[in-house]
Amino acid sequence: MSLQVIFLGTAGSIPTPKRSLPAILVKREDEQLMFDCGEGVQRQMIMAKGGFHKKMKVFITHMHGDHVLGLPGLLQTMALLGRERKLDVYGPPGTRPFLEGIKETVQFVLTFPVEIHEIEEGGVVCDEKEYAIQAVQSDHTIPSLAYAFLERSRPGRFYPEKAKALGVKEGPLWSKIQQGHEVKLSSGRIVKPEDVMGSSRVGRKVVYTGDTRPFKDMIEFAAHADLLIHDCTLGDELAERAGEDGHSTPSQAATIAKKAKVRQLVLTHVSARYDDSSALLKQAKKIFKNTLIAEDFMRIEIPWLDK
């Protein structure tokens, strides 16, 4: 099952000709999860061939305009296209009055329900059958959330021929063994799940920090993530300024990635001052080699890995 991360906007605070404002789309089966919703996201969605009718949830990290001002236009375009399916919007307190204020002052009619979930504190904020979304307070200038997409692990593939060969008959015993239990046959023989099933597949994990200074809890929050998408607004030479503004530098993000033992690091929210981001990449790679700088429309496929 494909899990693809599409960077729709990778700018920090102010857009550039190359970078739209922050938005990340995670596509999984027939569902889309959007993280942040900067101005221009509806157009980026059109250009990335994202769907406006699909099952979808939006997760807002914080109420700075560059992360949220694309949401009303996205909703409006969905309505103009006749969306009927509910849209879930998760965000910090303030998400609801923002959307309600827009609905009162800008003339648009929604054709679909919007369910707003304001997140008062961290933890599991969205609990689906095949994945969960966790949130944690990050360390920005205003209350801001980081999010983790956590896919549930899946049992390995079941091989009926192997089961039959070992004398496990089709029926209740198959269910039991598929659920991870040993079964005892009438012959007294014990058959373990690993005798008739492939390796289990560990759920994939993608973490997005939103805007943040480096903070200690992120190391555990992002532990062993397949992909960590981290704030990297300013270069190491501007570390002090980054701290004042509630942002991170390449070295800081790379240090978190290294300590959290993630597989891959992508740096985003890149300040408009960096027309060429290669210096940022160099700074990060000194500490964590498997790093990329996000670019608009960059796509990263997250593979399943066997346990």
Added chain:
Amino acid sequence: MSLQVIFLGTAGSIPTPKRSLPAILVKREDEQLMFDCGEGVQRQMIMAKGGFHKKMKVFITHMHGDHVLGLPGLLQTMALLGRERKLDVYGPPGTRPFLEGIKETVQFVLTFPVEIHEIEEGGVVCDEKEYAIQAVQSDHTIPSLAYAFLERSRPGRFYPEKAKALGVKEGPLWSKIQQGHEVKLSSGRIVKPEDVMGSSRVGRKVVYTGDTRPFKDMIEFAAHADLLIHDCTLGDELAERAGEDGHSTPSQAATIAKKAKVRQLVLTHVSARYDDSSALLKQAKKIFKNTLIAEDFMRIEIPWLDK
């Protein structure tokens, strides 16, 4: 003095890869006048090398999201860049609660004053030394304004040598004649302004309809405009649908242009269904030859014409 119209967004309702949402920038000397402010306008401004610190006024036609949702981000980016100069925003009733709602629910601090002028009825809504802005109610699905930029006419150039040759001495008589009055010399000779001055220059006129069905008052409102920018959401084959949605077709816009005797017609607010707009152009040109379809970043220079 240059007067340039830059189309920053030419889409109708939904953006496309080629067309951003409605916004038109009129550049005149050191001032910028923006008409409508669709989502993405700040990025379009950056790409068109518009200024964020310049003397500027914004004119909103109506409170549909595609015409107004770029305004908060524009203000925020101006503030992030440290703008100090006042920004004037003109629009229909609803402009103020929209902006105040955003200021209350999205975290941003403005570094400059924003003066909001809600336009209750048409007429001259902005009266400057060298130009005025007129508004008139258009015919859309919600209250909507069309705007006219009207530059004041200028007296022709004064030729001192001609005045001296005719015996008009430098001093009060020069001022009098430059202000358009005849002067009587001590010799009894009468010198008229046209004897010592070039042709007067007629002020330039640019009219923008916003979203509208064709309506009769527009003929007078746009009379003799150098440039009429008219709604052209749907082609002639969808005239009924255009009427229902409060929009115009190429033939309707071209008929208005012809009756108003404008010099040039530009069709904008083009529906996303027209990837190729050549059919729209053909429909309009049958009625009014000097027509263009707006494209993002198209620039039209409006020349001074002698009377």
